[in-house]
Structures are given as structure tokens and as C-alpha cells.
Amino acid sequence: MTTALSAAVSGLEAHQKMLDVTGNNLANINTTAYKASSISFSELLSETISNGSQPTSDIGGTNPVQIGSGVRISTISRDMSQGNIVNTGNELDLAIEGEGYFVLSNGEQYVYTRDGSFSVDADGYLVDPATGYRVQRIGIEGESDGFQTSGDSHVRIPYDVGIPASETTEVALSGNLSADDEFDVTQTQEINSNIAFTYDTDSMATASTLIADLDQYSGTLTSGTITISGYDQDGTAFDSGLTFSVDGTTTLGDLIDHLNTNVLDGSTASLSDGQIVITDDTSGYSKTDISLSYSGDGELTMPAYFEISTVGGEETKNFTITIYDSQGGEHVLSGAFVRTDASNTWDIVLTSVTGDISEISLDSRRIEGLTFSPEDGSFSGLSGSDATQFEITFEHNPTASQTIDLNLGTEGKLDGLTQFAGSSTAVATDQDGYEAGSLSTVSISNEGIVIGTFSNGIKKNIATIQLALFQNSTGLESIGDNYFIPTANSGEAIATQAMSGGSGSIQGGALEKSNADVATEFATMIMAQNGYQANARAISVANDILRELTNLIR
Secondary structure, three states: OHHHHHHHHHHHHHHHHHHHHHHHHHHOOOOOOOOOEEEEEEEOOOEEEEOOEOOOOOOOOEOOEEEOOOEEEEEEEEOOOOOOEEEOOOOOEEEEEOOOEEEEEOOOOEEEEOOEEOEEOOOOEEEOOOOOOEEEEOOOOOOOOOOOOOOOOEOEOOOOOEEOOEOOOEEEEEEEOOOOOOOOOOEOOEEEEOOOOEEOOOEEOOOOOEHHHEOOEEOOOOOEEEEEEEEOOOOOEOOOOOEEEEOOOOEHHHHHHHHHHHHOOOEEEEEEOOEEEEEEOOOOOOOOEEEEEEEEOOEEOOOOOEEEEEOOEOOEEEEEEEEEOOOOOEEEEEEEEEEOOOOOEEEEEEEEEOOOEEEEOHHHOEEEEEEEOOOOOEEEEEOOOOOOEEEEEEOOOOOOOEEEEEEOOOOOOOOOEEOOOOOOOOEEEEEOOEOOEEEEEEEEOOOOEEEEEEOOOOEEEEEEEOEEEOOOHHHOEEEEOOEEEOOOOOOOOEEEOOOOOOOOEEEEOEEEOOOOOHHHHHHHHHHHHHHHHHHHHHHHHHHHHHHHHHHHHO
């Protein structure tokens, strides 16, 4: 009887633990990323009444005779399989689809979890808000921009850090330039000073206005010199009248007369609404340009450059794009594609730039000789200068010019500018500058890269979330708060990132649900109850027999 009683008691204890495990699974049915446990039983050591015997020639063998002594818990193991993933709408909620664990640190140890319910603390670190443990990163992503600190593996979301402005260094051009030969309009080039001369506080200057009376002049004008450079319509550099002496009696009209008499050949200067205007005498392709500078008594603000209000040529195609200077200031750059007199050849000319311009270099505002293949219309390179740059000097930094490269496409291919029949569609499609900005939103890619979107529309990689893999994830030890730590049988953590080295992908704005199944747990609970009741009944029966035996002894 004692064996029956002890065996039944062990059965009660075992099924009670089974019920405990099931109850814990049901309690965590809505715990984020919870991993359900299951229990397994094994028989205790049996008492051997007689050993088995070997068969002989006269008699058969016998089996051992044993009486079991009960049951014990052999294992309580976790089901580490993935639970369902549900969207939350919070971009800092993360779920791992596949293998891997998030790595968190409390400064003393690393813990591992599938629970990606993260948020940003007051210091900007990505943390588990329930414990304050900090999420870890891998690699050097974000260090070059100052978002992360080298040697510090905590993920920091830099809401308090902005990105400085970046000047435009490249403008991409693409689209078609018409290969057709016949055009209805041949334009006459006209250029005008980018400033309008005024006097008496913003009254438009006329030809009779003294240079000394201009709002653009300060000081006492006794003597000074205006230096002139530029090109005629055919591209010939000015070779006469390159200086013009001024004093207190010199008018704007005198300057205009000097240009017409001694400098210009094939074009005419005039004054319109305070602006110096130079117009070609004949229509067609033109390189007319001019630059004026002043030295002498006082200070006279001269035009930084002459805008090309009408581009001379048989066919032109205008384009515009917003560019940025080194301080993040916006400027609208306007230019034009101009068909030249040579077959299958175009120029690009910078016509104007809005804002405070100190100078636009005469020699680098026109890119000459863009050629195209007559066979397939692909870009064939430059027949003129190899330079594909505009040079602009802004007033905030008059000692340094801003060089803007033009990306025209790959020679021999159709990935940039082309020349086919039909209309011209070429435009400026992109540029690489931007104004200063601050971090506004973050998102996480499937590779675990934290991507920041800044107020200026620029996106930058901030950090890479670290994941950990284990040789035997069922060997991890739970320490509460949805955390695990390695054990001797789990193996050490292998650091990696999402979608690398066998790890799964990260889903932003989502969480992994518990993998405990209600139906399964209810069935297990019923089995635990039946097992408990059966063992309790065995104890009751054994107790009745012992009582009957006691009564016989009396």
C-alpha cells in the first residue's frame, strides 16, 4: 500500500505542476512575445521483484518483474517558435519575423528578448520603457554624422541633433533634346544686369543720372575706373575699351555710350528700368556676355553678372531647379539648352540664379559642345571643353566659389540626355544640396536600420539594431520582464543584424504576440485535472484498504 500511496502522491505533485504550467501559459496569453511552456513526465525508478532470465534448451526465458514507484517531471521546456505579428502603428514597436532576439543592456549585463515595445527616454536613448534597459546597436551606422558615439553601443535617437546645411555640388539633367531640323523661331540674345541702378532712394536711374548720385555708390567720386570684360556674339573676347574712367560728372549714359562705341561688336547696349541691357544686332546662336567691376574712390556696387533674359539660338529649352548654398539658402538656378550651328550639338548655359550673388564666372557659365550619336541618339560626350561645371560665388562667402557639376548621363548610353525626333523635354531632375534640418520622424527598415527623416526632407541612417542568435534558443533561461539570459546549454550570443547570418527581418510598427494557444491550454488543463483526480482517487482507495486492514487487526 505504501508504494501505491507514494506513487499517487508523486502523481498529484506532477499533475499539480502540469496545472501550474498551463495556468501560467493562460495567464500570459496576451503577453507580448511570450513563449509557452510545456511539461513532460517520466517514470521514477522501479522496484525489481525478480530479474529476467535467459531461455534454455528446456525452458523459456522470463521477463523481469518490477513495480513502479511513481512519476517525476522530466522537463519543462519552452516553445520558442514565433507568435503572430500584429501592426500597432507605433514605428518604435518592433517585431522579429524569423530567428533572433533584441539585445538590451542595463549597464552590467546583456539580456535578450523578442518583445520590441520600445520608446525614447529623456536622454534620447531607445529603451524598454518597463525597465529602462537600453537597446543595443551593431556597426558604425550614424557615427560619421554624429548621431551615435563611437564606442557606445546604445542606440540613440537624436531628436536634439540637427543636420547642417549642405551646398549643392551636383545637378542631374536628363530628357530629350529634339533631333528635328526645322524651327519656326530664331531668338535674339538679350542680357541684362542682375541689379537695377537707382538714385534718390529707389528711383529708377536714367541715362542722365550721375554715377556719383546712384544709391549703389557711397563716398566722394573724384576718380575711378570701371573694368570691362566679356565676349561678342561669336565668342570673341572683347579687345578694346576694356577700361572706362569715371568722375563726379560721369553719367550712366556715358557708360552706355562707351560700351556701344568702344567695346561691343554686333550688339547694342541700352538702359531700361535702371538695368543695363545688351541686345544682339542679329538673331541666332550667341555667346554674348559681359562683366563689369569698379575700383577707385568710394564703393560702387556693380552687377554680379548679367542675366540672359532671352537665349539666342534656333532652338532653346529652358530648365530650372532649386539649389542650396553652404548656409542652406535656397536659390533658383535657371538655365537653357541651346542648339548650336554644328550638327547634333548643344550648349548648356546658366541664365540666372536668384538670391545674393557676388559673381558668376563668365568662363564657367556655359558648357559647350554636348554631342549626340546620329545613329541612336545617345549622349556622346563633349566636343568642346571637358569642364561640366558652373561656378557661382555667393555674397555670404565672397572668397570661395561654389562649383556645381552637371551630370549629363553616361557616354554611349540613354540614362541621361538624349537626342531623338520630337519635342525637347530635357529638364533638371535632381540636386544633392539641402538646408539645415532637425529630426522629425524615425522608421526601421527590414534590415534593422533606424532611418531618420529630417524637417528638410533628407533621410539619413541613424543606427543599426543589433540582434542575437543562439545555437539552442530553448536552452535560454527566463529572468522575467520577457527577458532571457544565456545558459551553458544555449550557447553564447552571436551578434548580427536583421536579414544577415540566418537572422529574421524586423517589422517596424508591429509587435509579436504570445504563442500560447487557448484551445491547447484548455485541453492540457483538462488532462491535468483528470490526472490529478485519478491520483487522488488512488490515494483514497489505498486509504480505504489500509483502514480495512486496521479494522481486521482490531
